[in-house]
Amino acid sequence: MSKIEQSMADKAPTHTGPQATFRLKKTVVMVGMMGAGKTAVGRAVAQKLDVAFLDSDAEIEAAANMTVPEIFSRDGEPFFRTKETQVITRLLDATPCILSTGGGAFLGAQNRETISERGVSVWLNADLDVLWNRVRHKDTRPLLQTDDPKATLAALFQARVPVYRMADIMVPSDHGVAIDAMADRVIEAILARSDVLEKT
Numbered sequence: 235m236s237k238i239e240q241s242m243a244d245k246a247p248t249h250t251g252p253q254a255t256f257r258l259k260k261t262v263v264m265v266g267m268m269g270a271g272k273t274a275v276g277r278a279v280a281q282k283l284d285v286a287f288l289d290s291d292a293e294i295e296a297a298a299n300m301t302v303p304e305i306f307s308r309d310g311e312p313f314f315r316t317k318e319t320q321v322i323t324r325l326l327d328a329t330p331c332i333l334s335t336g337g338g339a340f341l342g343a344q345n346r347e348t349i350s351e352r353g354v355s356v357w358l359n360a361d362l363d364v365l366w367n368r369v370r371h372k373d374t375r376p377l378l379q380t381d382d383p384k385a386t387l388a389a390l391f392q393a394r395v396p397v398y399r400m401a402d403i404m405v406p407s408d409h410g411v412a413i414d415a416m417a418d419r420v421i422e423a424i425l426a427r428s429d430v431l432e433k434t
Contacts, residue, residue, distance in 0.1 A: 255434045256282075256284070256434060257434050261331050261332070261354075262330075262333065262353065262424060262430065262431075263355045264334045264335065265335055265340040265356065266398055267337050267390070267394060267398075268336075270359070270360045270407050271360070271413070272334040275358060277332075278417035280331065281417075283332070287331065287333075288325055288333050289335075290335045293325065302314070311338075318338075319342060322339060322345055322349070337394070340355065340357075340398060341397050346400060350402065357404045358405055358416075359407055360406075360407035363409075364408070365391065366387055403426075403427070
């Protein structure tokens with residue numbers, strides 16, 4: 235075992251007993267609806283694999299020194315989508331990591347093509363009721379600032395799910411499944427792709 239591999243093994247979490255060590259070869263891009271768990275599950279996957287976790291929305295906010303809702307309000311959604319594509323492309327060229335994206339990111343054909351070429355997309359597939367229960371009490375979703383946010387979410391769901399089905403890997407995100415268990419589901423799914431992840 236090399237010094238780098240030994241260092242990674244030393245940093246692996248041990249609270250659940252001995253952990254396997256992994257080598258991530260491509261960036262795993264978490265896609266899906268708002269409320270599907272992309273950020274929470276993505277962080278847990280990154281911790282288990284001992285790799286970095288990045289969030290495209292957070293990267294956009296850092297670059298713009300504004301929040302996503304502020305960008306939507308000041309510059310509009312088309313401007314935001316342009317910046318989103320730039321950020322995702324840049325992150326896919328960096329060291330392989332777990333990358334969480336905003337709900338609309340995968341809708342862009344250019345984003346889907348870039349993700350497929352340089353990484354792998356994982357769709358966290360949650361049904362509408364699960365999504366609504368997760369987002370209904372949050373006011374940080376610009377697209378849900380409408381008179382009937384539940385109807386808006388339902389319309390987004392109907393429009394977006396056919397696109398999410400184009401993802402490389404689908405992992406069901408069910409009600410009541412703990413984040414840690416969801417992370418294990420994702421890891422099991424991507425282990426089936428030897429070009430993406432392998433145990434060391």
